[in-house]
Amino acid sequence: MMTNLLSYLEETVVRLPDKVAYSDGTDSLTFREVYGQSRALGTALSRAGYYREPVVVFMGRHPKMVTAFLGVLYAGCHYVPLDEEMPRHRIQLIFRSLKPRCAVCDGKTAELLKEFDWEGRVLLYDEAAAGEIDEAALAAIRDRALDIDPAYIVFTSGSTGVPKGVAACHRSVIDYIENLSEVLGFAEDTVFGNQTPLYFDACLKEVYPTLKFGATAYLVPKQLFMLPVKLVEYLNEHHINTICWVVSAMTIVSGLGAFQQVRPEYLRLVAFGSEVFPIKQFRLWREVLPNARFVNLYGPTEATGMSCYYEVKRDFALDEAIPIGRPFRNTEILLLDENDRPAGPGETGEICIRGTGVTLGYYNDPERTAESFVQNPLNKAYPEIIYRTGDLARYNEEGELVFLSRKDYQIKHMGHRIELGEIELIANMMPAVSQACCVFDDVKKKITLFYVGEAEAAEVVAYTKEKLPRYMVPNSVRRLERLPQTPNGKIDRKGLKEQACAR
């Protein structure tokens, strides 16, 4: 039985040493190079005394960054991916909650780290990955490894303004990769076009199946997602046949009319998710790719990547939503009503997930872990943790699961999960802002921030940009004399939302 993610690499490197594993179109690494460099990095980390602890991988989007993840695993540690484009404030918060002793960097990010209030050690990837490999030390580390040990920690938005670090173990990732691969039918000739940032669990879909099957993954340069024709040309140039993108990335391509000029020639599998796909845009994709499979994916970071899938085989009306379907094998969805009983047919319930895919919880944060990772209320006999997603859904007449909405103020924007409260909190940190309220226009997909105070809108934007990831920066910022209130004295979010949507 496979108990460690590195086994995927070790089996494939024997078979396909000279095949390209990861590439960005300019720089590439073969399986042999990935194997060699990751073990050298693992050796360097181990010799420096790091073991069973978080190691930050803070690098630019590059094949070396993926290889660094594996290097951290070889050291018996868990990787924490951070991106050079993350705002400083957020990185600082992550360092504070994680307290890592070591970070793997490239030349550029090593310079950036100097500005931070952090005492740990920086290991330069290029130096460490070119070093020697201590086979005996690595074998000893592996010998003691368990599949319940964490493989990574990724950070998601948190409503208190502090990002939450979701820790997932090898076993959960293996379970996910095996079942995802079975449904999507990945193979050795799969050529992935990765869109999602490497600092999210979403990239598991490309990173590990590439190792498992000896496939190839292209890390599509981020800038191309602004340039739709060039993006499709990139897919064609590299014979990319499989994409798993957030819906926003796909609708940019179709919405801007790229298909009138160029068609994707090799795509045979299009998986998408993290957001509702507007049917008008979805039809444009199906028209241009009549022979491709289209699969909707759903799942929270807390249950390792994706938990549910739905393969689109029928037509959808413009006002219909594509279902999220059914769970992957070895995962169960409990749809629980307000009294924690299973919701009846057609009734709304909260999606709760049980199975090996449920992650270990929020790192260094027992309180918030206890709120969402809870005892299965249907099982009184022995300890069994399920994850409460906060997502509401129901079963349709075909018995397929359909996503309805969130329970709280959490939203999905451009494929990212965002707590509107986190944006409000940042705006409220400004001395010249006395009150702030953030709303989301679900149709236009725009975040609007209303605020009261002396600050100019431009200053508020500049401030939020400095402190929040790009996808959380409000699309529109508006000053009001005062925020409208409900009869109960709460901020009238609904009224503000209508005001934002009307514009």
Add this chain to the structure above:
Amino acid sequence: MTFDELLEILSDLHPEVDFATETGLIDNKVLDSFDIVSIVTEISANFDVSIPAGEIVPENFNSAQALFELVERLSDED
């Protein structure tokens, strides 16, 4: 469409950017893909000019001036 009207669209998206002088809107990562969609949509809705996908290249979007020239050119073709 006048240059000022275009500046208004852009400033509405990014009040903190000086669009009259910035010449690296794409290269310096000032705009992201979401902004591009907004700009193309706004121009098409307000000025009846549709920007074909093939024209969405850095040369046409790096500055307000370049974008204005693109819109002028596309209007003339109609």
